[in-house]
Amino acid sequence: xxxxxxxxxxxxxxxxxxxxxxxxxxxxxxxxxxxxxxxxxxxxxxxxxxxxxxxxxxxxxxxxxxxxxxxxxxxxxxxxxxxxxxxxxxxxxxxxxxxxxxxxxxxxxxxxxxxxxxxxxxxxxxxxxxxxxxxxxxxxxxxxxxxxxxxxxxxxxxxxxxxxxxxxxxxxxxxxxxxxxxxxxxxxxxxxxxxxxxxxxxxxxxxxxxxxxxxxxxxxxxxxxxxxxxxxxxxxxxxxxxxxxxxxxxxxxxxxxxxxxxxxxxxxxxxxxxxxxxxxxxxxxxxxxxxxxxxxxxxxxxxxxxxxxxxxxxxxxxxxxxxxxxxxxxxxxxxxx
Numbered sequence: 388x389x390x391x392x393x394x395x396x397x398x399x400x401x402x403x404x405x406x407x408x409x410x411x412x413x414x415x416x417x418x419x420x421x422x423x424x425x426x427x428x429x430x431x432x433x434x435x436x437x438x439x440x441x442x443x444x445x446x447x448x449x450x451x452x453x454x455x456x457x458x459x460x461x462x463x464x465x466x467x468x469x470x471x472x473x474x475x476x477x478x479x480x481x482x483x484x485x486x487x488x489x490x491x492x493x494x495x496x497x498x499x500x501x502x503x504x505x506x507x508x509x510x511x512x513x514x515x516x517x518x519x520x521x522x523x524x525x526x527x528x529x530x531x532x533x534x535x536x537x538x539x540x541x542x543x544x545x546x547x548x549x550x551x552x553x554x555x556x557x558x559x560x561x562x563x564x565x566x567x568x569x570x571x572x573x574x575x576x577x578x579x580x581x582x583x584x585x586x587x588x589x590x591x592x593x594x595x596x597x598x599x600x601x602x603x604x605x606x607x608x609x610x611x612x613x614x615x616x617x618x619x620x621x622x623x624x625x626x627x628x629x630x631x632x633x634x635x636x637x638x639x640x641x642x643x644x645x646x647x648x649x650x651x652x653x654x655x656x657x658x659x660x661x662x663x664x665x666x667x668x669x670x671x672x673x674x675x676x677x678x679x680x681x682x683x684x685x686x687x688x689x690x691x692x693x694x695x696x697x698x699x700x701x702x703x704x705x706x707x708x709x710x711x712x713x714x715x716x717x718x719x720x721x722x723x724x
Contacts, residue, residue: 551695582641
């Protein structure tokens with residue numbers, strides 16, 4: 388490992404030069420891209436070859452080809468440059484109107500399906516140069532209690548592999564910034580005109596053929612856990628890997644599914660679905676946006692935190708049905724049209 392004195396002799400510009408030559412596979416084109424002369428690029432390559440003790444690029448009639456060593460270095464050097472760019476970007480003022488950055492947001496797909504559209508609309512208006520990368524998060528059960536299934540995800544925030552997460556989680560430890568967005572419960576979802584809508588009782592619910600969303604094909608989920616606590620069970624006739632596929636299947640079959648309310652309310656009209664309360668007690672789960680407090684020192688991440696909180700909070704409010712009268716408020720079934 389290099390010591391501090393050796394690191395001081397390394398010119399970061401050489402890594403930028405390496406990246407340009409690797410991309411262009413041509414010294415002259417790389418020089419044009421970097422606004423340098425070809426001789427300056429060749430000189431830089433000679434310095435980099437001595438430093439790394441490898442030819443790195445071999446001349447051909449059409450340009451240069453990277454050596455195996457150069458190809459192995461490509462990803463680590465790209466990551467270094469991305470991190471340097473992130474550090475420099477974070478040190479200056481952040482103006483969403485002119486900023487050009489990419490933020491990574493992790494969320495389970497039932498939640499990301501709710502906030503992606505309103506967030507993109509908000510960014511188009513307020514921050515046209517901002518890109519987002521959404522990563523699907525899955526709870527890591529493995530025998531853990533419910534309160535701990537997202538701990539590995541919080542570690543991703545600590546490691547700065549994610550900028551923000553949106554999770555069904557209780558208050559995290561004090562090293563994280565968090566905002567409660569809404570309380571999420573589940574509803575029984577079915578095609579419009581489904582027989583269950585006329586008799587949304589527990590007995591009828593247990594008699595239905597159910598669909599379960601499971602990325603790994605496991606036919607036993609949180610609903611089954613809660614039923615088992617009451618000595619009850621249901622038949623899971625189909626498992627599908629994601630929620631959008633579940634909505635499409637519900638529209639065309641007699642299956643029912645117990646799904647997050649915000650997801651269903653946002654997409655019910657498109658798929659011709661209706662929903663009914665779960666016919667047994669169900670405790671709502673809090674949904675929070677979370678970031679590490681260290682990352683919130685970055686004005687860009689702090690801005691995205693507030694933007695996401697605003698969009699998702701407003702999205703949840705708009706998706707929640709408002710009863711028009713007391714009778715509808717007391718109704719056991721909520722219909723969407």
